[in-house]
Amino acid sequence: MSEQDKSRDPEQDAAQKQAEEVAQAAVEQAREEQIEDQIEGQAAESSPEAEIAALSQELEQARKALGEADIRAQAEIQNMRRRAERDVTAAHKFALEKFAGEVISVADSLERALTSLDADNEALTPAREGTQLTLKVLLDAFGRFNIEQLDPRGETFNPELHEAMAMVPQPDAAPNSIIDVLEKGYTLNGRLLRPARVVVARSE
Numbered sequence: 042m043s044e045q046d047k048s049r050d051p052e053q054d055a056a057q058k059q060a061e062e063v064a065q066a067a068v069e070q071a072r073e074e075q076i077e078d079q080i081e082g083q084a085a086e087s088s089p090e091a092e093i094a095a096l097s098q099e100l101e102q103a104r105k106a107l108g109e110a111d112i113r114a115q116a117e118i119q120n121m122r123r124r125a126e127r128d129v130t131a132a133h134k135f136a137l138e139k140f141a142g143e144v145i146s147v148a149d150s151l152e153r154a155l156t157s158l159d160a161d162n163e164a165l166t167p168a169r170e171g172t173q174l175t176l177k178v179l180l181d182a183f184g185r186f187n188i189e190q191l192d193p194r195g196e197t198f199n200p201e202l203h204e205a206m207a208m209v210p211q212p213d214a215a216p217n218s219i220i221d222v223l224e225k226g227y228t229l230n231g232r233l234l235r236p237a238r239v240v241v242a243r244s245e
Contacts, residue, residue: 145188186229187229190225216244
């Protein structure tokens with residue numbers, strides 16, 4: 042044994058040992074408390090109350106999403122129904138469009154026949170009256186199916202309803218006014234079937 046070891050006090054050794062044991066115990070206790078805190082925290086996070094709250098929040102979000110989806114679906118159904126109703130209405134209104142386009146040529150022929158019959162020739166009076174009556178019956182039938190005749194003589198030229206076949210100087214007429222109708226126009230339920238073919242006055 043060295044002189045240094047001989048000089049150490051047994052009481053100092055005991056005190057040092059005791060201090061080490063106290064420090065070790067304190068470390069162990071702190072570690073146990075930390076572990077307990079972690080366990081309690083995890084238990085709190087996974088408690089039934091917390092799980093119920095989380096599930097309730099998820100349920101509310103799902104209910105809100107379903108409600109919004111239902112509103113969008115209802116709106117789309119309403120739009121589809123309105124589009125279908127418009128399509129059916131248009132089909133009913135304009136189902137006669139092709140037929141009417143063909144029939145108006147009959148009215149054109151009757152009107153040309155009237156202009157070709159000499160009004161001063163009494164021998165042609167029966168033919169003229171018969172043609173007028175036939176044209177009236179045809180135009181009345183047009184009216185029952187909302188086929189309207191356009192006779193724009195004296196009106197201002199409208200490119201949406203009229204087709205200018207010629208423009209001629211006419212001092213007595215306002216510029217851009219219609220001075221003659223070569224062929225009358227027709228509409229079906231407000232939709233143009235054929236524009237009126239006209240002669241338009243122009244300024245000199």
